[in-house]
Amino acid sequence: MIRYLKCIAVGLPTWYCIGILAVLANQFAPEFGIKDLSPGKAIMWAYVGISVGDLMSGFISHALKSRKMAIFYMLLFTLVGVGIMLFGNTNTETKYYLFCVWLGFGTGYWAMFVTLAAEQFGTNIRNTATTTVPNMVRGLVPVMILGFDSLKGNFSVVESAAIVGVVVFGLAFYSSLTISETHDRDLEFTE
Numbered sequence: 001m002i003r004y005l006k007c008i009a010v011g012l013p014t015w016y017c018i019g020i021l022a023v024l025a026n027q028f029a030p031e032f033g034i035k036d037l038s039p040g041k042a043i044m045w046a047y048v049g050i051s052v053g054d055l056m057s058g059f060i061s062h063a064l065k066s067r068k069m070a071i072f073y074m075l076l077f078t079l080v081g082v083g084i085m086l087f088g089n090t091n092t093e094t095k096y097y098l099f100c101v102w103l104g105f106g107t108g109y110w111a112m113f114v115t116l117a118a119e120q121f122g123t124n125i126r127n128t129a130t131t132t133v134p135n136m137v138r139g140l141v142p143v144m145i146l147g148f149d150s151l152k153g154n155f156s157v158v159e160s161a162a163i164v165g166v167v168v169f170g171l172a173f174y175s176s177l178t179i180s181e182t183h184d185r186d187l188e189f190t191e
Contacts, residue, residue, distance in 0.1 A: 067119075
């Protein structure tokens with residue numbers, strides 16, 4: 001169960017960036033002094049970054065000979081982008097969309113995350129883990145949004161997003177560092 005939960009936690013930042021920072025982009029516009037932000041454009045630019053990040057994560061993993069360290073470095077890259085996006089000088093629509101590309105690239109480890117989750121489990125339950133872990137991550141988006149919305153009563157939109165981000169990234173960093181390495185591992189085992 002702990003392995004399973006760690007697998008889920010590793011994927012949370014991807015849907016934090018999409019589900020809060022991109023889908024709810026229009027809520028950030030007033031605080032950043034931007035006339036208008038289109039959630040549709042934010043999602044599109046994030047997926048441009050994700051497409052490149054998904055491709056690059058494989059190369060990074062191969063170079064490091066480690067799936068978990070590739071994910072760790074991509075998480076770090078994403079966290080820096082979130083910090084600058086939320087607390088830097090994101091005062092134009094173009095800058096916001098460029099940050100969406102940045103965050104998309106950083107969270108483009110999705111395919112590797114699913115591979116890592118699959119390789120954590122024996123052949124007797126591998127299929128179940130592989131199909132349910134990404135769905136559990138997606139299923140936690142409403143929980144992240146509920147947390148974000150409830151925090152907005154006492155904090156600004158930016159502060160609320162940052163608090164949710166700290167929780168999500170904290171869980172992801174802990175999990176990515178403590179989960180088993182699966183690069184070049186023999187996968188012929190059962191639980």
